Amino acid sequence: MTGRELAESGRGNAMRGSRGFIGIALGLAAGLAFGAGGAIVKPLLESGWSPGAAVFFRITVAALLLAVPGLFALRFDLRPLCRAKWTVLIYSVIAVAGVQLAFYTAIARIPVSTALLIEYLAPVALVAFAWLRTRRAPQFVVLAGSVVAIAGLVLVIGPAGGALDPFGVVIAGVAMLGVAVYYVLGERSDLGVPPIALAAAGCLIGCLVLGVAALIGLVPFEAQFTDVEFFGGTAPWWVPVLMVGAISTAFAYVAGIQAIRLLGTRLSSFLGLSEVVFAGVVAWALLGEAIGPVQLIGGILILGGIVLVRLERRGPIAPIAPALDVNLDPSASTPAPAYRTVGPVD
Numbered sequence: 001m002t003g004r005e006l007a008e009s010g011r012g013n014a015m016r017g018s019r020g021f022i023g024i025a026l027g028l029a030a031g032l033a034f035g036a037g038g039a040i041v042k043p044l045l046e047s048g049w050s051p052g053a054a055v056f057f058r059i060t061v062a063a064l065l066l067a068v069p070g071l072f073a074l075r076f077d078l079r080p081l082c083r084a085k086w087t088v089l090i091y092s093v094i095a096v097a098g099v100q101l102a103f104y105t106a107i108a109r110i111p112v113s114t115a116l117l118i119e120y121l122a123p124v125a126l127v128a129f130a131w132l133r134t135r136r137a138p139q140f141v142v143l144a145g146s147v148v149a150i151a152g153l154v155l156v157i158g159p160a161g162g163a164l165d166p167f168g169v170v171i172a173g174v175a176m177l178g179v180a181v182y183y184v185l186g187e188r189s190d191l192g193v194p195p196i197a198l199a200a201a202g203c204l205i206g207c208l209v210l211g212v213a214a215l216i217g218l219v220p221f222e223a224q225f226t227d228v229e230f231f232g233g234t235a236p237w238w239v240p241v242l243m244v245g246a247i248s249t250a251f252a253y254v255a256g257i258q259a260i261r262l263l264g265t266r267l268s269s270f271l272g273l274s275e276v277v278f279a280g281v282v283a284w285a286l287l288g289e290a291i292g293p294v295q296l297i298g299g300i301l302i303l304g305g306i307v308l309v310r311l312e313r314r315g316p317i318a319p320i321a322p323a324l325d326v327n328l329d330p331s332a333s334t335p336a337p338a339y340r341t342v343g344p345v346d
Contacts, residue, residue: 023262024310027271030256035278037248039286040240043228047237051104052219054244056210059096061245062253063203070200080192081201087185091198092205095182096253100206101213102175109168113157118172120153120276122179123269129180130266141311142266149273149305155298156276183269186260195257202253231286270309273302 041054074080081088099119106115124146127138137143191198214221227234260268277299283289 019262023259023268024271026255027259027263027268028274030252030259031272031274032278032282033248033252033255034272035275035280036282037244037252038279039282040244040248043230044237044240047226047228048222048224050220050222051107052210052214053221053223054241055100055104056207056214056221057223057241058244058249059100059203059210060207061242062249063200063207065246065250066196066200066203066254070194070197073194073197081197084188084191084193087188087191088193088198088201089205090181091185092202093209094178095185096202096206097209097213099175099178099182100210101219102171102178104219106168106172106175109165110172114164115168115172115175116157116276117153118169119175119179120157120273121150122176122183123266123273124150125176125180126183126265126269139312141308145270145305145308145311147305148308149270149302152298152301152303152305153273153276155301156280156295157298158294179272180269182256183260183265183272186257186268187265189261195261196254198257199250199253203249266312267306267309270306273306277302 037058041058044054045051103115103119106118127142127146131138138146186195186198193201210219213219223237225237228237228240230240256268256272259271263271280289280291280295280299284291
């Protein structure tokens, strides 16, 4: 290998390392933002808001905040969204609105801890799908990371005992599949749709779907437009709504999509488990909810599982996303140009 080739190889490794660091930082930031959502929304729920109303308002606020930045990212050219319309629609209906609808329908029938445990099995489901699709067993570090991370998840959430409603379990499984779709479609850098535009479209269509679901009675909708107890004081109802919409929805989705495109589906999905850890930390810091030693051990195991998955050696295995996107828009004769955001997207 010549000196020039060595230099180019070194620059390539440095670039990949930089992308990996940025992707992990964005993935953890998205997990923190998503995890903080529960603590921010809790005062609304305690004051009489239904979960459906809280979710509708948070997604609507995010859609409004992301609309103009999304248009700027597209350079006010909506053709990329039109070319990728089926992918965008599936992402919006399943990964944004569908996950929320399924999860809140599930917790009406089964314990919240059980619903969360099922929903956060999405990373393991993605590993299993890749195994079936490629007919190649995952590397040992990936299997070990899956086991360790799920063991930590069980300790953090703590599954409830007792009989379970079969329909509630199935609907929680639907939410898990929706989370998997979120990671798979978020990896599609070939859509020609930048992350902020995809998040804006997802939230806009998602809030419309949730609004229709509320109107037909599929989701209970009740909101109290009064002052609420908020982090030791009193605040108008719109303060937590704006916070959860801006931080735990708009920022979280944009950062999450960018992390997926930088890291790939598998690692980013395991990083998503940090949301459970961050949710407990934020609830302890802001609401005074104690964290027990079992939860601490669980959090350490989740982080250990993420580290093991990060140690996976990259091979020539094709990514998962194209396997699930069987030419969703056959009318497009040429692929849309990929937008480059933080760095070059493979």
